Amino acid sequence: xxxxxxxxxxxxxxxxxxxxxxxxxxxxxxxxxxxxxxxxxxxxxxxxxxxxxxxxxxxxxxxxxxxxxxxxxxxxxxxxxxxxxxxxxxxxxxxxxxxxxxxxxxxxxxxxxxxxxxxxxxxxxxxxxxxxxxxxxxxxxxxxxxxxxxxxxxxxxxxxxxxxxxxxxxxxxxxxxxxxxxxxxxxxxxxxxxxxxxxxxxxxxxxxxxxxxxxxxxxxxxxxxxxxxxxxxxxxxxxxxxxxxxxxxxxxxxxxxx
Numbered sequence: 001x002x003x004x005x006x007x008x009x010x011x012x013x014x015x016x017x018x019x020x021x022x023x024x025x026x027x028x029x030x031x032x033x034x035x036x037x038x039x040x041x042x043x044x045x046x047x048x049x050x051x052x053x054x055x056x057x058x059x060x061x062x063x064x065x066x067x068x069x070x071x072x073x074x075x076x077x078x079x080x081x082x083x084x085x086x087x088x089x090x091x092x093x094x095x096x097x098x099x100x101x102x103x104x105x106x107x108x109x110x111x112x113x114x115x116x117x118x119x120x121x122x123x124x125x126x127x128x129x130x131x132x133x134x135x136x137x138x139x140x141x142x143x144x145x146x147x148x149x150x151x152x153x154x155x156x157x158x159x160x161x162x163x164x165x166x167x168x169x170x171x172x173x174x175x176x177x178x179x180x181x182x183x184x185x186x187x188x189x190x191x192x193x194x195x196x197x198x199x200x201x202x203x204x205x206x207x208x209x210x211x212x213x214x215x216x217x218x219x220x221x222x223x224x225x226x227x228x229x230x231x232x233x234x235x236x237x238x239x240x241x242x243x244x245x246x247x248x249x250x251x252x253x254x255x256x257x258x
Contacts, residue, residue, distance in 0.1 A: 013122075014120045014121065014122055014138070015040075015120060015138035015139060016120070016138065016139055016140055017122065019034070019037065019139075040138075041139060041142065044137060044138060044139060044142045045142050045145065047135070048117070048135060048137070048142060048143075048145070048146045049149075051133055051135055052115065052133065052135075052146060052149070052150050055090050055092075055113065055115070055150045056090075057088070057089050057090070057152045057234065058089055058090035058091065058092050058113075058115070058150045058151055058152060059084045059089045059090070059091060059092070059151060059152060059153045059154070059155060059230055060092040060093070060147045060148070060150075060151040060153075060154050060155070061077070061080065061081065061084070061091055061092070061093050061099075061100070061103040061154075061155045061156075061157065062093075062094070062147075062154065062155070062156045062157065062159060062162075062163050062166040062167065063077055063093075063098065063099030063100060063102075063103065063156070063157030063158065063159045063163055064098045064099050064157070064158060064159035064160055064163060065094070065096045065097050065098040065099075065100060065125065065159075065162070066097075066098050066160065067098040067099050067102070067158075068098075069102075073099060073102075073157065073158055073188075074098070074099065074102045075102070076102075076157065076187065076188065076223065077099040077100075077102035077103045077106070077157050078102040078103065078105050078106040078109075079106060079223045080102075080103055080106060080155060080157070080187065080223040080226060080227075081102065081103035081104060081105060081106025081107040081109075081110070081112075081114075082106035082107070082109050082110045082223070083106075083110075083223040083224060083226070083227040084103075084106075084107065084110075084112070084155070084223075084226075084227055084230070085106065085107040085108075085109075085110030085111065085112025085114075086110045086112070086227075087227050087230075087231055088112075089112065089152065089153075089230070089234075090107070090112055090113035090114070090115060090150075091103055091104060091106070091107035091112060091113070091114055091115065092115040092116075092117065092146070092147060092150060092151065093115070093116055093117075094116065094117060094118060094119065094143075094147075094162075095115075095116020095117055095118035095127050095128060095131060095134055095135070095136075096116070096118055096125045096126070096127070096128060097125070097126075097128055099157045099158070099159065100116065100128060101128035101129075101130060103157075104116060104128055104130035104131055105128075105130040107130070108130050108132070113132050113133070114130055114131050114132045114133075115131065115132065115133045115134075115135075116128060116131040116133070116134045116135065117135045117137060117143050117146045117147060118134065118135065118136045118137065118143075119136070119137050119138075119140060119143050120136065120137065120138045144166070144169060147166070148170065148173065148179060151182065152182065152230065152233070152234050152237060153182060153183045153184075153185065153229075153230035153233055153234070154170045154182065154183070154184050154185065155185045155186075155187060155226050155230070156184065156185065156186045156187065157187055157188075158188065158191045167184070167186070170182075170184055171184060171213075171216055171217070174216050175209075175213050175216060180240065181233060181236055181237045181240050182233070182237070183218055183229055183230055183233040184216055184217055184218065185218045185219075185220055185226045185229050185230060186217055186218065186219050186220070187220055187221070187222075187223070187226050188220075188221055189219035189220060189221055190221075192217075192219055196214070196217070196219070199214060200214070
């Protein structure tokens with residue numbers, strides 16, 4: 001059975017789908033056109049950076065796009081967005097429906113900046129109505145950079161493959177110290193018990209990860225607990241950030257540097 005069996009047929013591929021199409025039988029001209037995509041990719045990054053450059057501190061919230069408004073998880077994510085916003089953080093989501101919409105709604109109710117970074121999909125996913133800044137990306141990797149670049153913390157709500165992809169993406173970034181002192185908070189701990197048990201039983205037992213890698217994940221049960229964890233981490237980030245020198249930072253103009 002084909003992996004796509006049972007799914008609606010689609011006619012026009014997305015930009016990512018076209019980029020990642022199987023290459024067998026394609027002409028050299030088609031393959032050479034990949035290099036021309038660099039301009040479009042760079043422009044997409046630039047649009048995102050320009051749109052979000054006024055964000056001082058933010059929390060990125062991941063979660064299911066399929067959760068209906070009458071589900072308890074929707075209220076959980078709405079309260080989460082409200083608590084994060086009330087604590088002084090902008091809220092960034094994937095900009096779609098479900099728990100993304102709920103977190104954005106809560107952020108706006110708290111008077112905080114509400115941001116959505118949506119993605120072109122084969123089946124249209126509209127921006128939700130609770131956004132102060134709404135972006136639409138054609139490439140998943142550009143969108144993921146925006147999730148991480150402006151985040152002081154990540155909070156992961158229940159979700160499917162997309163949410164799990166985002167979770168393991170940020171876990172990898174923290175494990176490899178690509179991002180530092182950034183908490184990964186997973187809300188409603190009971191939902192994650194099976195995953196954590198598997199990580200202990202297979203990757204940890206096989207020495208593919210170590211105990212410290214499991215400690216990256218912070219499991220909490222309430223929006224208030226999640227907010228406390230990210231606020232505590234933010235104060236530590238401020239102190240740690242002063243010791244880091246960006247390669248893009250202007251040269252030191254102090255007398256000692258002259």
